[in-house]
Amino acid sequence: MNEDQLDALGEFFNIAMGRAATVLSTILGRDVDITTPRVTWVDWKEMVSSHPVPCVVVWVEIKEGLEGSTVLVLSQRDANLLANIMDEEERDLSESLDEYRQSVVGEAVNQMVGGAIYAMSEMLGLEMSINPPQIEVLDFSAAGEVSPPPSYGEGDLVQISFQFRVADLLKSEMIQLMPVGFAATLADMILDDEEEAELAPEKMGDAIAIAGMESPPPSRSEEEVEVRRAEFQPLSGNGRGDRSEEDNIRLLLDIELEVSVEIGRTRMRIRDVLSLGEGSIIELDKVVGEPVEIYANKKLIARGEVVVIDEDFGVRVTEIVRKQT
DSSP states (O other), X not given: OOHHHHHHHHHHHHHHHHHXXXXXXXXXXXXEEEOOOEEEEEEHXXXXXXXXXXXXXXXEXXXXXXXEEEEEEEEHHHHHHHHHHHHTOOOOTTSOOOHHHHHHHHHHHHHHHHHHHHHHHHHHTOOOEEOOOEEEEEETTXXXXXXXXXXXXXXXXXXXXXXEEETTTEEXXXXXXXXXXXXXXXXXXXXXXXXXXXXXXXXXXHHHHHTTOOOOOOOOTTOOOXXXXXXOOOOOTTSSOSSOHHHHHHHHTTOOOXXXXXXXOOOOOHHHHHTOOTTOOOOOSSOTTOOEEEEETTEEEEEEEEEEETTEEEEEEEEEOOOOO
């Protein structure tokens, strides 16, 4: 790969990781900053030797749009801290990640990578999607324990490293690895899109010349315009035109509204949501017999009680909510 390709990858992932930071910020409810990615060459052994401590390795396979995969690496300590933030609890950062906490970190990375993939899809004009990420905790200090995926080969890899910060709680470096072939293909697609964007005006001019058409004349700002006094139909005595208020209301009668009924709400931790299964019971914030709320286009309009009509549920309106003054 040449310098142009590496520069193109750097600019490309700068935009993609900016979208990923926005997604991660929404999930965590905290400010997330990601630095400009740095693109370098590295081989698998060099990467392993620079991360001897237990690391969390996330394998991401792109299943649509492009054929390839990437690997995300972050330290176990930072992964534990990320899980603590998402799960709103304090756990020892040095302890190993259990299966549940791996799933929590995996979901955060899944959402973050999903945001980056969405940005990549927009920039390349491709429909792109990924398989669910596979997460492992690996100790790179154990000799011979970790070998690269078969698709990564024995040669150099392209490493994209960036730092991300979550408020004042977490400051870490995350690296992304990809095979040279995949990185080169992606870089060429980026450069081709940029070249087409630059040549678009010239191509349009060439197309006009080939068709034997004249270019459209420049607009003239000094054309003669006939100016007339504006004329309006006389208004009725009520100052609102000839249409009555009843007629105006009739115009709105066929407009559809989305009507929904809310039986209750609750707040749950991520671990509780992940543990849900068939037969699970979720306790809501309403007691039995308490009126349910009826919304039209998400605006509260009435309250009522749940009834059964034949084999269907229904709601009997017991109160109309008047507009607050």
